[in-house]
Amino acid sequence: MTEKKIRVLVAKPGLDGHDRGAKVVARALRDAGMEVIYTGLRQTPEMIAEAALQEDVDVVGLSILSGAHMALTPRVMELLKANGQTHVKVFLGGIIPDEDLQRLKEMGVTGVFGPGASTEDIVRDVRMALAG
Amino acid sequence: MTYSQSVLDGDRLALARLLTQVENDSAEGRAALIELFPYTGRAHLIGVTGSPGTGKSSLVNQLTLHYRKTSGKRVAVVAVDPSSPFTGGAVLGDRVRMRDLSGDPGVFIRSMATRGSLGGLAQSTANMAQVFDAAGFDIVIIETVGAGQSEVDVARLAHTTLVVEAPGLGDDIQAIKAGILEIADILVVNKADRPGVENAEKALKSMLELAHPAQRVFKHHGTYMSESVPANKVEAGLWIPPIQRTISTEGRGIVELADAIARHLTHLTQSGGWAIRERARLEVELDALIRETLVSRFRETVPQQQYEDVLERIVQRELSPWEAVKMLMQK
Numbered sequence: 001m002t003e004k005k006i007r008v009l010v011a012k013p014g015l016d017g018h019d020r021g022a023k024v025v026a027r028a029l030r031d032a033g034m035e036v037i038y039t040g041l042r043q044t045p046e047m048i049a050e051a052a053l054q055e056d057v058d059v060v061g062l063s064i065l066s067g068a069h070m071a072l073t074p075r076v077m078e079l080l081k082a083n084g085q086t087h088v089k090v091f092l093g094g095i096i097p098d099e100d101l102q103r104l105k106e107m108g109v110t111g112v113f114g115p116g117a118s119t120e121d122i123v124r125d126v127r128m129a130l131a132g
Numbered sequence: 133m134t135y136s137q138s139v140l141d142g143d144r145l146a147l148a149r150l151l152t153q154v155e156n157d158s159a160e161g162r163a164a165l166i167e168l169f170p171y172t173g174r175a176h177l178i179g180v181t182g183s184p185g186t187g188k189s190s191l192v193n194q195l196t197l198h199y200r201k202t203s204g205k206r207v208a209v210v211a212v213d214p215s216s217p218f219t220g221g222a223v224l225g226d227r228v229r230m231r232d233l234s235g236d237p238g239v240f241i242r243s244m245a246t247r248g249s250l251g252g253l254a255q256s257t258a259n260m261a262q263v264f265d266a267a268g269f270d271i272v273i274i275e276t277v278g279a280g281q282s283e284v285d286v287a288r289l290a291h292t293t294l295v296v297e298a299p300g301l302g303d304d305i306q307a308i309k310a311g312i313l314e315i316a317d318i319l320v321v322n323k324a325d326r327p328g329v330e331n332a333e334k335a336l337k338s339m340l341e342l343a344h345p346a347q348r349v350f351k352h353h354g355t356y357m358s359e360s361v362p363a364n365k366v367e368a369g370l371w372i373p374p375i376q377r378t379i380s381t382e383g384r385g386i387v388e389l390a391d392a393i394a395r396h397l398t399h400l401t402q403s404g405g406w407a408i409r410e411r412a413r414l415e416v417e418l419d420a421l422i423r424e425t426l427v428s429r430f431r432e433t434v435p436q437q438q439y440e441d442v443l444e445r446i447v448q449r450e451l452s453p454w455e456a457v458k459m460l461m462q463k
């Protein structure tokens with residue numbers, strides 16, 4: 001029996017082309033021993049939820065630098081729930097103003113990381129969210 | 133409800149979860165495989181392998197689109213990428229090229245890391261394919277990077293194996309390993325929009341001649357056929373791998389490729405090759421299971437300490453491994 005691997009979907013929803021952060025995070029999670037499914041740019045919430053389901057991931061990581069996070073994130077959360085993936089933890093990164101943090105938490109987002117966030121912190125929080 | 137019943141009922145979340153169990157080789161996964169086994173043996177397994185970056189995922193994307201547009205067939209994709217040998221993690225990026233397939237309930241894509249398991253990769257891929265087969269997918273496409281023995285083993289699972297090459301990968305011939313060419317049922321020269329297609333095709337053709345020295349391969353109606361083999365013999369059981377050109381980014385050559393795959397399938401069923409491949413595959417699987425079961429049964433009878441002691445004596449060269457086996461197995 002092989003050990004259970006943490007599987008993470010890293011996705012870029014919307015029309016936002018900033019993909020450096022998503023790639024940095026994907027690599028950091030890989031280096032921490034996780035299996036990261038990278039979907040590439042311009043994903044709709046529907047595509048993200050479908051991929052999360054097919055890949056049976058433990059974590060969905062959204063990278064949004066376009067300012068559209070308050071529209072895209074709740075839609076992804078809704079679809080995950082509709083698919084029965086309520087156990088999936090959602091992390092968000094990118095340009096997220098502080099005033100949105102409270103509402104994102106209320107939506108069920110587990111963690112939010114902005115520019116300059118350390119990848120060690122991201123790895124630690126992902127592990128903690130799944131252990132808890 | 134058990135996993136297997138839900139999977140047979142078409143529950144996609146159950147299917148996804150079961151694939152995880154099967155990949156982890158858990159007790160639940162094994163139990164489900166047993167229950168699902170009677171429902172397997174129907175899907176056409178297509179292996180897609182070749183050097184990194186030759187356009188395998190783009191090709192799988194186009195082929196799947198083609199099948200979905202021209203037939204009611206349901207298609208599953210297992211996309212295998214290497215795990216890092218240092219951290220055990222992986223970035224699985226094949227989905228990036230398959231975005232056209234999203235939103236289609238007749239398609240299911242699953243990414244898989246090699247997990248550095250010795251020989252276990254072929255087994256777990258075979259098990260994943262069996263789950264899709266039982267779940268009613270008519271075609272299961274398995275994408276692997278044709279880099280090493282384990283990938284060759286995976287490609288061997290397939291009924292039809294495509295080996296994908298592309299022009300401009302350094303010295304064209306170097307890019308492809310002889311061992312991989314031997315498992316090709318169809319050779320694909322992708323990126324045919326790039327300069328150097330002719331050379332790549334020529335290189336493949338001469339390698340084919342080396343791999344099939346008994347036949348002289350020549351071009352006939354756009355596909356390569358052997359001239360020393362009369363047409364009736366081709367029908368009677370010899371398959372000469374055709375070389376197909378494609379441009380996956382534009383969807384060119386895909387219809388012709390799908391035709392070649394269909395011809396290979398017909399050939400397999402008519403020549404008895406399908407049954408032979410199934411039998412060979414199941415025999416390998418049975419042997420592996422017997423070996424595994426015997427080893428674990430045997431290990432249960434030997435206390436760990438005794439095993440360690442014997443191992444230590446071998447390390448000290450007091451005992452040869454052959455004598456050790458005799459000693460351990462005698463009681």
Ligand code: B12
Pocket residue numbers: 010015016017018019020021022024025060061062063064065066067091092093094095113114115116117118119122
């Ligand atoms: C580089 C850059 C670009 C590059 C992008 C190259 C690329 N392929 O990524 C280019 C030049 C193409 C570009 C273009 C544009 N940009 Co720009 N760009 C930047 C810049 C300077 C840095 C972004 C970056 O790469 N950072 C490095 C990475 C590593 O950091 P990061 O993405 O923030 O990721 C970290 C965290 O956010 C977090 N994280 C990120 N994703 C995830 C995901 C998960 C799951 C987790 C856990 C964590 C996490 O962890 C990462 C590591 O610390 C920022 C300003 C800034 N300081 O952020 C503007 C910025 C993002 N851009 C901006 C704008 C407006 C644009 C343009 C619209 C400009 C224009 N008018 O044309 C275009 C749009 C392009 C498009 N198609 O989307 C604005 C966005 C404003 C907003 N959201 O309100 C910014 C904030 C600049 C500004 N202050 O105005 N840009």
Ligand SMILES: Nc1nc2c(ncn2[C@@H]2O[C@H](COP(=O)(O)OP(=O)(O)OP(=O)(O)O)[C@@H](O)[C@H]2O)c(=O)[nH]1
Pocket residue numbers: 183184185186187188189190191226229277322323324325326378379380381382
């Ligand atoms: N010009 C051209 N580019 C292509 C073609 N097919 C694929 N590509 C490009 O080649 C690159 C690699 O394509 P992929 O489909 O990811 O190749 P792959 O073989 O699956 O790659 P790995 O899984 O990483 O080994 C991408 O940038 C594609 O857009 C083609 O027919 N012509």
Ligand SMILES: [Mg+2]
Pocket residue numbers: 188189190225226275
């Ligand atoms: Mg690929």
